Amino acid sequence: MxxxxxxxxxxxxxxxxxxxxxxxxxxxxxxxxxxxxxxxxxxxxxxxxxxxxxxxxxxxxxxxxxxxxxxxxxxxxxxxxxxxxxxxxxxxxxxxxxxxxGTGFHLKPGVIPILVGGGLGVAPLLFLAQGLKGQRGVVIIGAITKSQLLRLEPFRETGLEILVATEDGSFGNKGLVTEVLDRLLSRLDDDAKRDIEVFSCGPYPMLRAVYHLCQEYDVGCQVSMETHMACGSGLCLGCAIEAKGGYLHVCKDGPCFRAEELIWD
Ligand SMILES: Cc1cc2nc3c(=O)[nH]c(=O)nc-3n(C[C@H](O)[C@H](O)[C@H](O)COP(=O)(O)OP(=O)(O)OC[C@H]3O[C@@H](n4cnc5c(N)ncnc54)[C@H](O)[C@@H]3O)c2cc1C
Ligand code: FES
Structure with missing residues (x-):
């Protein structure tokens, strides 16, 4: 098409x-x-x-x-x-x-999504949450402190379960979004885990930690990646990132990727 x-x-x-x-x-x-x-x-x-x-x-x-x-x-x-x-x-x-x-997130029917956004990483996740209104799913939002949390209300309006993490403990769980994700995944049995897919956007170290957790618990993981971009259309080749099969271009092959396709340093 x-x-x-x-x-x-x-x-x-x-x-x-x-x-x-x-x-x-x-x-x-x-x-x-x-x-x-x-x-x-x-x-x-x-x-x-x-x-x-x-x-x-x-x-x-x-x-x-x-x-x-x-x-x-x-x-x-x-x-x-x-x-x-x-x-x-x-x-x-x-x-x-x-x-x-670009290529957006792949949402398979029947999947129970867990959206994980750190800081401005919530930017692409609200559109995803919007389409999940009334369905089962969890959103984990994190920031350094309460005043830096973004778009809590619009996420709440989707009816998804919202979990918040602040590094200083000023709101929600004290700590990182990955600690909240870890606790959530650790409570699931193998049957439940089969239906889970994590969708994440945020700083690179956070995405890497999310990917490793998903590997540990054997759940699917998709990430939205950022690079510098000049054309946004696959012409300048300036947005290449390393993947297992060679280089991929964030503007065309991504910005959303299955995390296991990529090479994480
Ligand atoms: C697919 C994609 C989606 C994005 N979505 C959003 C979004 O929803 N909201 C948002 O605020 N930003 C988003 N960004 C990042 C945004 O594109 C950059 O912040 C923006 O291009 C900066 O432009 P500028 O002219 O203001 O700053 P510039 O003058 O170009 O740069 C200012 C500083 O920011 C750094 N910088 C610029 N772009 C990036 C980048 N991609 N990654 C890391 N550092 C960078 C530069 O190295 C420089 O130090 C996205 C990036 C990508 C690739
Ligand atoms: S930004 Fe030009 S190829 Fe991706």
Whole structure:
């Protein structure tokens, strides 16, 4: 089947600073919203950057979609020129979007999902959780401290079981998301484990720890990976990562991978 992707200008309906330097942007992009699956991303470019600087389109995960209003959400942290320009845009202005791009999560029927997000790693997981509304499943969200937890309410609205971990113990379980995952998996018998699949996004050390836990308990694991990206479309080969069968490209083969396909250092 031919992939549907669009290169469009999308009107911003809101761009809200949720925490210092963390923004939630909603844009109207009905064609992208309808064609997207959880785990995919868009190359997003602010209209406030120099038109002749092609490198300033930046990959952002699709955080949530609303096919009724045609809205698409991005949750992003301001780290440099591209994201700073996005943060300065106001409702009514436009941004350029190329997407949806990449390979999303594979959700097999009958699977009981455990979503594990650390920090801004919740960005692609809310779209996945949105599609699981009313089903069995668990979301584990972690942050260093309570004030850095992101998007707890929208996750709660999905009806999935929510477990929270903060490193300083200011909210939920004290410790890392991986400790919560460890406790959860250790309580399951072999029958229950057969149906479990873990879906995770977050910093590399966290993903590596999630992968090792899933290996230990023999449960499926998919991860959303990040690299620097220039084209987002498989042309520049700049987003290669090492996998067991050679190199894979995060923008095309991923960003979502079965964790056992990859080489973890
Ligand atoms: C598939 C994918 C999905 C992503 N989804 C999101 C998302 O939903 N929300 C979000 O906030 N960010 C996300 N990112 C990361 C985001 O793309 C970068 O933060 C952004 O490109 C930075 O652009 P900039 O121009 O603001 O900063 P730059 O000026 O390009 O960089 C500023 C600093 O950040 C570092 N940096 C830039 N990109 C990355 C990266 N990918 N990994 C590690 N360090 C980086 C640079 O080395 C530099 O030190 C995603 C990345 C990928 C590959
Ligand atoms: S970003 Fe260019 S090939 Fe992946």
């Amino acid at each position: 031919k992939e549907k992707r669009f290169h469009i200008r999308a009107r911003i309906s809101s761009n809200t600073e949720l925490r210092p330097d963390i923004f939630l942007m909603k844009v109207v992009a009905p064609e992208v919203a309808s064609a997207s699956v959880p785990g995919q991303f868009c190359m997003v470019r602010s209209s406030l950057v120099d038109t002749y600087d092609p490198l300033l389109a930046r990959p952002l995960s699709i955080h949530r979609v609303d096919v009724d209003t045609g809205e698409l959400e991005f949750l992003y942290r301001v780290v440099g020129k591209g994201t700073r320009a996005l943060s300065r845009q106001v409702p009514g202005e436009e941004i350029t979007i190329l997407g949806p791009l």
